[in-house]
Amino acid sequence: MQYIGKYEIIRRLGRGGMGAVYKGLVPVINKVVAIKLLQPGELLEDIVGLEKLEDIFTFEARTMAAFNQPFLVTAHDFDRDSAGRLYFVMDYICNNLGDMIGETYILEDPSRVIGAEKVLQYGRQILAALDFLHHNQIVHRDIKPQNILVTDEDTIKICDFGMSLVQGVSFSGPDNMQIGSPYYTPPEQRKDPNQVDGRADLYSAAVLLYRMLTGQLPGMQSFSLSLVNPRYDTAWDDFFARALQWKPGDRFQSGREMLAAFDQLTLGPPTPSGACVFDGRQSAAVQVRSEPANVCRSKARDLFGVSKQYRPLEPVCNRLELGETLVHDATTGLVWARETSRFPLSCEDATAYVHQLNEQCAHGIRNWRLPTVNELLSLLADGDVAPLPNDDMVPVHWFWSCDRHGQHESWYVNMDMGYAGVQDVNCLNSVRAVALAQKVESDAA
Numbered sequence: 001m002q003y004i005g006k007y008e009i010i011r012r013l014g015r016g017g018m019g020a021v022y023k024g025l026v027p028v029i030n031k032v033v034a035i036k037l038l039q040p041g042e043l044l045e046d047i048v049g050l051e052k053l054e055d056i057f058t059f060e061a062r063t064m065a066a067f068n069q070p071f072l073v074t075a076h077d078f079d080r081d082s083a084g085r086l087y088f089v090m091d092y093i094c095n096n097l098g099d100m101i102g103e104t105y106i107l108e109d110p111s112r113v114i115g116a117e118k119v120l121q122y123g124r125q126i127l128a129a130l131d132f133l134h135h136n137q138i139v140h141r142d143i144k145p146q147n148i149l150v151t152d153e154d155t156i157k158i159c160d161f162g163m164s165l166v167q168g169v170s171f172s173g174p175d176n177m178q179i180g181s182p183y184y185t186p187p188e189q190r191k192d193p194n195q196v197d198g199r200a201d202l203y204s205a206a207v208l209l210y211r212m213l214t215g216q217l218p219g220m221q222s223f224s225l226s227l228v229n230p231r232y233d234t235a236w237d238d239f240f241a242r243a244l245q246w247k248p249g250d251r252f253q254s255g256r257e258m259l260a261a262f263d264q265l266t267l268g269p270p271t272p273s274g275a276c277v278f279d280g281r282q283s284a285a286v287q288v289r290s291e292p293a294n295v296c297r298s299k300a301r302d303l304f305g306v307s308k309q310y311r312p313l314e315p316v317c318n319r320l321e322l323g324e325t326l327v328h329d330a331t332t333g334l335v336w337a338r339e340t341s342r343f344p345l346s347c348e349d350a351t352a353y354v355h356q357l358n359e360q361c362a363h364g365i366r367n368w369r370l371p372t373v374n375e376l377l378s379l380l381a382d383g384d385v386a387p388l389p390n391d392d393m394v395p396v397h398w399f400w401s402c403d404r405h406g407q408h409e410s411w412y413v414n415m416d417m418g419y420a421g422v423q424d425v426n427c428l429n430s431v432r433a434v435a436l437a438q439k440v441e442s443d444a445a
Helices: 042-048 050-065 097-101 116-135 187-191 198-214 234-243 255-263 297-304 347-359 373-377 437-444
Strands: 002-004 007-015 019-025 032-038 075-080 086-091 148-150 156-158 320-322 326-329 334-337 398-405 409-414 419-424 434-436
Touching: 007 032, 032 050, 042 050, 050 075, 050 086, 097 148, 097 198, 116 148, 116 156, 116 198, 116 255, 198 234, 198 255, 234 255, 297 373, 297 419, 373 398, 373 409, 373 419
Parallel strands: none
Antiparallel strands: 002 007, 007 019, 019 032, 032 086, 075 086, 148 156, 320 326, 326 334, 334 434, 398 409, 409 419
8 A cells, every 4th residue: 555644545646747646545534535745847846946846835735724715625734745745635526627628638629518507607606716816815827627626516616726826926937937828828927927916817717718608719719609609698798808808907807896797697598409309210229338348538439429529429319208206218228217316426335326226126126227328328318418307406417327447437427518427436426227128027027
């Protein structure tokens, strides 16, 4: 076993220039946490110096430990490991907006669109967090999708304060070192990163909001959402035209002002999804893979039948028969439980939940199981929305599949956004059990 301080390490989650983030366990109580370890690359250490990097790292931890705001990640513990390296401990949060929109290192590629209602929810939280930071003289300087975490309760938390400007004090690397991320960074920050104020973060937030709504970066194109989607009126155009101004003085001047303007935006009625309707021509049943698989990303697209954004290439035209406790799909021959798990579960607990359904012979069925990714995706009408009734007690509709991605991760399907993704087995998702109708009838007989 490997340890960082007293924390047992399960695996590395990611690595950046200054260090790495690990998934670990608190001793005795076995609580899963995220641990950020100062582990700089040799080049950065040679240029900046270890003493300066430790000052920056400590500054970040101290800044995060002082937060008392629901939409910001906080630091809980700080120490050195047995090798003398600094680390601090945070809550372990599975999702981030970067993964949810499918943004890759090729930022110009289109990303997944997040529903407008959800963008309004996330946007209010992001702007409220920025208002709090700026009130406390903290400029984040790196607002981007990967730094916006999403909890199991579907609230956001801003993370990664290593590049923050706090009361005029900041990380000062080489003169040619870029602070922030391409496309999300405002012009004044690229020119002089140590002289920016909160309006720099507000510009980055506007780029992020535009990307979530459209799947595109604003770039040099028009900001006129009203011309491409009837849900948005000209007030949306005015909002982005101001929020994305190159000169800070022409933008919203505070998080509070931008949040107030954002709160005034309204949505028109949603456009019809165009969900397919059975018209009698589809007489043969559609066979959907039911055997679990352990598959890596490079092979998953072919197995799941999905696009680059992991959405179905050929949506299934469902023929659903809704009963009180069961839903039978005549197209796929699947029987679904109408009830989902009451609360999100880890992957291990999801398997136990299905086992319990079988022990109880729930709804008269003893062969319940976790669905495959293909089976879950079959529920997306035209790859867009889930036709099954949703349990109002479940805050989000992200469901575990039985398909694995190596030893520590499993595939899940985000039914809200209609795509398949990978999550750590300790993440929490809901469960919707499935069974084969033919086997159900055979067992009943």
